[in-house]
Every structure is written in structure tokens, then in C-alpha cells.
Amino acid sequence: MRLYVNVDHAATVRQARRTDEPDPVRLAVLVEQAGGDGITVHLREDRRHIQDRDVELLARTVRTVLNLELAAADEILGIAERVRPHQATLVPERREEITTEGGLDCRAGAARLAGALARLKAAGVRTSLFISPDPGSVAAALALRPDAVELHTGRYAGEWRRPRAALAELETAARQARGAGVAVHAGHGLTYENVGPVAALREIEELNIGHSVVSRAIFVGIERAVREMRERIDRARGPA
Numbered sequence: 001m002r003l004y005v006n007v008d009h010a011a012t013v014r015q016a017r018r019t020d021e022p023d024p025v026r027l028a029v030l031v032e033q034a035g036g037d038g039i040t041v042h043l044r045e046d047r048r049h050i051q052d053r054d055v056e057l058l059a060r061t062v063r064t065v066l067n068l069e070l071a072a073a074d075e076i077l078g079i080a081e082r083v084r085p086h087q088a089t090l091v092p093e094r095r096e097e098i099t100t101e102g103g104l105d106c107r108a109g110a111a112r113l114a115g116a117l118a119r120l121k122a123a124g125v126r127t128s129l130f131i132s133p134d135p136g137s138v139a140a141a142l143a144l145r146p147d148a149v150e151l152h153t154g155r156y157a158g159e160w161r162r163p164r165a166a167l168a169e170l171e172t173a174a175r176q177a178r179g180a181g182v183a184v185h186a187g188h189g190l191t192y193e194n195v196g197p198v199a200a201l202r203e204i205e206e207l208n209i210g211h212s213v214v215s216r217a218i219f220v221g222i223e224r225a226v227r228e229m230r231e232r233i234d235r236a237r238g239p240a
Contacts, residue, residue: 001199001237003230004038004067005031006187006210011041011049024050025057027214027222034226038065038086040208044093045073052079059083067208069130072109072116081123088120089128089150089185089208103132103152106140114144128185133173141177148183150208153198157189160197167197174203192216192229196236207233 010024028039039062041050058066066085070076071093080088090113092104106113106129113129120127128148131137133155141149151173156166174184186198187208199207209229216225 001204001233002037002206003035003226003233004040004065004187004206004208005036005213005226005229006040006042006208007031007214008040008042008049009210009214011051011054015049024054025061028058028062030222031226032062032064034223035230036064036226038062038067038206040067040069040089040210042069042091043076043079045071045076055079055083055085059085067128072112077116077119080125081119084123084125087126087128087148089130089148090116091130102154103137104129104141106131106137106144110140110144117144117146128183133170135172135176138173138176142180142182146182148185148206149177150185150187150206151177151204152188153186153190154188156198157191157194160194170198171201171203174201178203192232195229195232199233199236200238 007024007027010022010027013022031039039058041058043050043055065087067087067089068080068085069089069091070080072090090104092102117127127146128150129141129146130150130152131141133151151170156170159166177184184204185206186204190198190207190209191212213225213229
């Protein structure tokens with residue numbers, strides 16, 4: 001199972017003071033050195049954390065995989081077409097939200113999302129849709145033919161001490177998507193304490209985790225924080 005670390009949170013701290021540190025690009029280097037399989041960043045329309053220059057530098061310096069999260073907005077799609085990250089994950093975006101609160105509405109937004117996927121694929125970028133793990137959302141996403149879907153794990157993260165229903169929902173969604181030949185990723189709210197059951201789902205091949213890893217790094221450093229998350233995932237995953 002791949003572990004992609006979201007480094008947006010370094011940029012959040014930097015932008016709080018409008019200075020040049022901490023630098024998410026330098027953090028990405030340390031994540032890779034510690035064994036991270038990829039780097040995730042979300043270039044939001046309001047530029048509240050990651051900036052255009054960060055994406056451009058990461059596209060040139062990341063040695064593993066750069067996963068760019070973005071809304072299906074013309075300006076941001078144009079940046080993705082220019083920098084050509086390995087993977088682009090389309091996500092919903094609202095100015096008033098603190099973080100991404102749910103999955104894409106792939107039914108109501110089908111035409112807009114299909115156009116965005118076409119542009120990304122024409123640029124040679126692997127595509128993913130960030131969706132809620134319910135059967136209707138999965139079916140609507142699959143109809144758009146992305147390379148992957150990323151399951152929103154927010155409900156599970158909020159109920160992880162009594163996770164049966166939420167975990168079962170994730171498992172069913174993962175099987176539905178994988179059965180259709182689409183790669184399955186997952187993320188949102190995953191921590192050192194709750195990652196194990198999700199990591200154990202065999203249909204999921206990639207986890208995107210940011211806040212918990214960066215929070216842990218404040219106390220132990222980023223390299224140890226990444227290694228500890230990697231160890232928890234591998235322990236839960238078991239032998240291939």
C-alpha cells in the first residue's frame with residue numbers, strides 16, 4: 001500500500017505569517033527520504049495555503065509521485081496542464097470550509113467533471129475523483145471513467161471507535177470500484193490511531209494522509225513521523 005503525505009499544512013503555517021517558512025517543498029524532500037511513496041498538495045482557488053510556485057517547484061523536484069488535488073476550475077486545470085503532475089485528484093471546494101467536507105457530486109457535475117478529466121488525460125496526467133463511499137456516488141464516478149477514485153474517509157474517522165458501519169461502507173465502495181477495474185485510494189481524517197482498519201482493506205492501494213503526520217512531526221520530526229505511519233500501515237496490511 002502506498003502512503004502519500006499531504007504537505008499543505010506546512011504551507012498553512014507559512015501563510016499565517018506570509019513569510020517563506022516552513023517550506024512545503026523542503027518538507028516534501030524529507031518525506032521522500034523517510035520512505036513516503038508520494039507527495040500530495042491541494043492548490044485551492046483561494047490560495048489559502050499552497051501557492052502556484054510551490055506546485056511548480058514540487059513538479060520539478062519530487063522524485064516519487066506528485067498528486068495534485070484541485071477543483072474543476074479552468075484556472076487551476078490550466079496550471080495542472082502546464083506542470084503535468086503524475087496524478088491529479090479532482091475534489092469539491094467551498095470557500096467557507098476549513099477542509100474538504102465531502103465527496104464530489106458526480107451526477108450533478110457530470111459534464112463539468114468529464115471536461116476536466118478529458119483535459120487532464122490529454123495532458124498525460126493520471127486522474128482520480130474524490131468521492132463519498134456510498135454506492136450511488138461510486139456508480140456516478142465510475143461512469144466518468146477516471147483512472148482512480150479516492151474514498152472520503154471522514155465518516156469513518158469520526159466514528160472510528162465504533163467503526164463497523166462506516167468501515168463496512170468503505171469496504172463495499174472499494175470492492176465496487178475495484179470490481180469495475182478502477183484503482184481505489186482513500187483519505188481524510190486518517191490518524192495513527194485509526195488508520196489500521198482502512199489499511200487492511202485489500203482493495204485500497206493508496207492512502208493520502210497529511211494533518212496527522214505533520215502534527216506528529218512537531219513533536220518527533222517529519223522523518224520519524226512518516227516512518228511511524230508507514231509502520232502502522234504495513235502492520236495492518238500484513239503480508240502481500
